[in-house]
Amino acid sequence: MSHYDVVIIGTGAGGGTLAYRLAASGKRILLLERGDYVRREKDNWSSRAVNVDAKYHTREVWQDKHGKPLHPHTNYYVGGNTKFYGAALFRLRKQDFGEIVHHGGISPTWPISYDDLEAYYAQAEYLYQVHGERGVDPTEPPASAPYRFPAVQHEPRIQQLHDDLARCGLRPFHVPLGIMLDEAHPRASKCIRCDTCDGFPCLMHAKSDAQVICVDPALEHPNVTLLTNARVTRLVTSASGREVTCVVMERDGAEERVSGDIVVASCGAINSAALLLRSATDKHPHGLANRSGVVGRHYMGHINSVLLAISRTPNPTVFQKTLAVNDFYFGDAGFPFPMGHISFVGKLDAVALSAGAPAIVPGMTLDLMAKHSLDFWLTSEDLPDPDNRVSLDGRGNIVLSYMPNNVEGHKRLIAKLEHLLQHLDMHPHLVPRNLFVGTRIPLAGVAHQNGTIRFGRDPGTSALDPNCKAHDLDNLYVVDGSFFPSSGAVNPALTIMANALRVGDHLLERLGARASAALQATQ
Numbered sequence: 001m002s003h004y005d006v007v008i009i010g011t012g013a014g015g016g017t018l019a020y021r022l023a024a025s026g027k028r029i030l031l032l033e034r035g036d037y038v039r040r041e042k043d044n045w046s047s048r049a050v051n052v053d054a055k056y057h058t059r060e061v062w063q064d065k066h067g068k069p070l071h072p073h074t075n076y077y078v079g080g081n082t083k084f085y086g087a088a089l090f091r092l093r094k095q096d097f098g099e100i101v102h103h104g105g106i107s108p109t110w111p112i113s114y115d116d117l118e119a120y121y122a123q124a125e126y127l128y129q130v131h132g133e134r135g136v137d138p139t140e141p142p143a144s145a146p147y148r149f150p151a152v153q154h155e156p157r158i159q160q161l162h163d164d165l166a167r168c169g170l171r172p173f174h175v176p177l178g179i180m181l182d183e184a185h186p187r188a189s190k191c192i193r194c195d196t197c198d199g200f201p202c203l204m205h206a207k208s209d210a211q212v213i214c215v216d217p218a219l220e221h222p223n224v225t226l227l228t229n230a231r232v233t234r235l236v237t238s239a240s241g242r243e244v245t246c247v248v249m250e251r252d253g254a255e256e257r258v259s260g261d262i263v264v265a266s267c268g269a270i271n272s273a274a275l276l277l278r279s280a281t282d283k284h285p286h287g288l289a290n291r292s293g294v295v296g297r298h299y300m301g302h303i304n305s306v307l308l309a310i311s312r313t314p315n316p317t318v319f320q321k322t323l324a325v326n327d328f329y330f331g332d333a334g335f336p337f338p339m340g341h342i343s344f345v346g347k348l349d350a351v352a353l354s355a356g357a358p359a360i361v362p363g364m365t366l367d368l369m370a371k372h373s374l375d376f377w378l379t380s381e382d383l384p385d386p387d388n389r390v391s392l393d394g395r396g397n398i399v400l401s402y403m404p405n406n407v408e409g410h411k412r413l414i415a416k417l418e419h420l421l422q423h424l425d426m427h428p429h430l431v432p433r434n435l436f437v438g439t440r441i442p443l444a445g446v447a448h449q450n451g452t453i454r455f456g457r458d459p460g461t462s463a464l465d466p467n468c469k470a471h472d473l474d475n476l477y478v479v480d481g482s483f484f485p486s487s488g489a490v491n492p493a494l495t496i497m498a499n500a501l502r503v504g505d506h507l508l509e510r511l512g513a514r515a516s517a518a519l520q521a522t523q
């Protein structure tokens with residue numbers, strides 16, 4: 001059985017970033033990834049292949065709490081879901097690390113503060129080449145460094161919306177984006193600013209995803225190895241139950257085993273929880289690292305909606321995801337509870353609409369709708385409910401039980417946006433009845449999954465300590481989105497990346513290693 005200093009399971013935002021941080025240390029690092037590289041092919045940018053045929057989604061079938069089949073919208077590839085993400089790289093707000101009273105309950109405190117993570121946010125933004133502008137987002141937390149690159153400019157229709165919203169007294173701002181766009185030198189720019197970014201892999205390798213930014217550079221170090229198509233099925237522990245002694249995987253239909261001084265699960269919040277639950281033993285009868293009983297519980301995924309506002313003005317925007325509004329993030333005078341975050345999805349076309357996202361407006365073709373719609377993305381915080389959970393059926397398959405909570409703030413957020421837009425140029429003649437068509441993202445939309453292996457100071461109520469080490473084991477860590485005790489209402493990836501850098505520093509210290517080269521690359 002081959003032995004490594006560190007075995008990292010999963011190569012997404014958490015695992016990929018951690019590998020990058022550790023790579024220059026000289027320690028022997030093994031990355032295990034159940035998927036392969038995303039094949040570079042024309043279908044990468046085909047709306048039909050991506051949105052209708054779901055070509056890149058896993059074919060794995062989970063179940064909901066009623067035992068109904070659930071086809072998760074998730075992707076197993078080198079780079080994880082960052083290969084497909086919209087690269088909106090937000091920091092959580094400073095207040096999100098403390099307790100916040102919501103209409104539907106309490107969002108709990110984190111065991112670390114915003115200040116503990118701030119330097120790592122700055123490093124993650126630098127590493128992932130975030131383009132943004134400080135000082136405009138009204139809820140923006142303090143930052144120790146400017147963005148490395150200027151904000152991605154709005155196209156004219158979005159600039160017009162920006163100006164209209166600003167006239168209404170709001171403070172719209174540029175979405176911080178991890179795309180390698182050089183607007184000052186378009187011919188040299190790696191990114192060509194196309195309309196197939198959010199939800200699509202980038203054919204140009206110009207999106208700052210975990211493969212391009214972290215895994216590929218990490219593999220340039222001779223001490224780092226990646227095994228693809230290596231699905232980890234179980235972690236085996238020592239007789240005492242205190243150490244993971246063996247990582248069992250399935251590769252090309254055969255079982256293989258490796259071991260590591262340190263083992264890190266970063267399979268995404270649902271799969272990491274499932275892996276720990278599948279690794280139950282006499283010493284860990286309810287699953288590995290689960291003395292507290294919280295593993296798999298407190299699943300969160302945000303309350304997300306897509307809202308199409310059909311406007312008289314055509315919307316020929318190519319890259320739409322440049323504008324966001326956080327004025328209602330913590331509520332307003334009429335509703336003193338958090339409502340959430342307003343932004344955009346990538347520009348939807350008729351093919352994407354045919355995949356069934358929103359209801360069809362009577363009397364309009366999908367093409368006409370798509371040509372006139374502003375395609376908003378609204379995110380509100382869902383709260384950690386122990387009954388919203390990942391569990392396993394008798395055959396070890398994933399069961400995802402979820403009951404939405406804290407929905408009032410989300411409804412208010414939708415109403416706020418609709419009210420605002422009514423006063424702009426939405427046209428009642430083009431669309432006789434439904435000015436707005438919206439859809440709540442269903443349970444299968446697990447893009448923002450988090451919270452299932454929460455970190456905390458109390459081993460009775462959390463599975464991981466503040467360094468993301470399992471309370472119950474000496475050498476097991478988790479660095480994907482599982483560790484969140486609460487989810488805030490902005491996209492999660494930058495927080496996962498920043499935390500992976502933080503845990504990376506802890507591991508370097510624990511291993512007695514230095515990673516000056518990796519540090520330089522993030523400063």
Ligand SMILES: Cc1cc2nc3c(=O)[nH]c(=O)nc-3n(C[C@H](O)[C@H](O)[C@H](O)COP(=O)(O)OP(=O)(O)OC[C@H]3O[C@@H](n4cnc5c(N)ncnc54)[C@H](O)[C@@H]3O)c2cc1C
Nearest residue numbers: 010012014034076080081086087088232267480481491493
């Ligand atoms: C369409 C889409 C758009 C998104 N847009 C944004 C956005 O704009 N901004 C943002 O912040 N977030 C966005 N997200 C969410 C973001 O991608 C995730 O939050 C992030 O990738 C989660 O990181 P992770 O490390 O927890 O998991 P992942 O990135 O999912 O990585 C987990 C990895 O583990 C592998 N794996 C799973 N099980 C096993 C196993 N048993 N053995 C071996 N390997 C395994 C998987 O194949 C995968 O590579 C989006 C997601 C999607 C799907």
Ligand code: SF4
Nearest residue numbers: 191192194197202206
């Ligand atoms: S070229 Fe730019 S806009 Fe298009 S997918 Fe790549 S990163 Fe996104």
